[in-house]
Amino acid sequence: MNDFYTEEQKDIARWAKALGHPVRVYIIQLLSKQSCCYSGDLAEELPIARSTLSQHLKELKGSGLIQGKIRPPKIKYCLNKENWAKAKILFSNLLDI
Amino acid sequence: MNDFYTEEQKDIARWAKALGHPVRVYIIQLLSKQSCCYSGDLAEELPIARSTLSQHLKELKGSGLIQGKIRPPKIKYCLNKENWAKAKILFSNLLDI
């Protein structure tokens, strides 16, 4: 492991990286507003292939910012509220808000 | 150009991407505290090659988050206060702070 950086710095970097693409910002903004959505709803409005969208969702999920609940035959995506709250705190500190 | 995303979404993504590596978070945190620093000072404390550091600084500069002023023979790096203020606003909105 790289021991040089603090856990906080790594968390900020991980979440910032997750927000480092406009489509993922779009998704997070949507989830902030309406709390949940389905991949299909996103796919209809976004100008990218479904598989590409799926990749972005996977990345957001991997960062911990969102979570997906299987609700057959769909998958319902929501913010991961716990991590979102953490992210708020860390970004607030960084930005001195 | 990709017209689908708003300027705001692109700005957030650009700045988030710039913060998407622990070393760049480290640099930004430092500059938030002490407002300015030299590449050499960073190079001494960071566990990466000077050329790699230079690349990270270039990326931060490219994103608009920092700026470098030539102060021979050194280069003095500072936060770009204008963009930093913008970033604060955009991230505040996104995080609903």
Add this chain to the structure above:
DNA sequence: TTAGTATTTCGTAAAAATACGAAACAAATG
């Protein structure tokens, strides 16, 4: 059981990020 719906995974390709050491550069000093 077959067909349909929603989404992901796979295979692949192209572009971007990360890292290093060597070499180049730009300005001040001897």
Add this chain to the structure above:
DNA sequence: CATTTGTTTCGTATTTTTACGAAATACTAA
């Protein structure tokens, strides 16, 4: 002018990201 100092650019290699279409998966409904 030659040297020193601080930093960047170059060349290169490796890894990661982004993107797409085709195929696979998982569950429901007919």
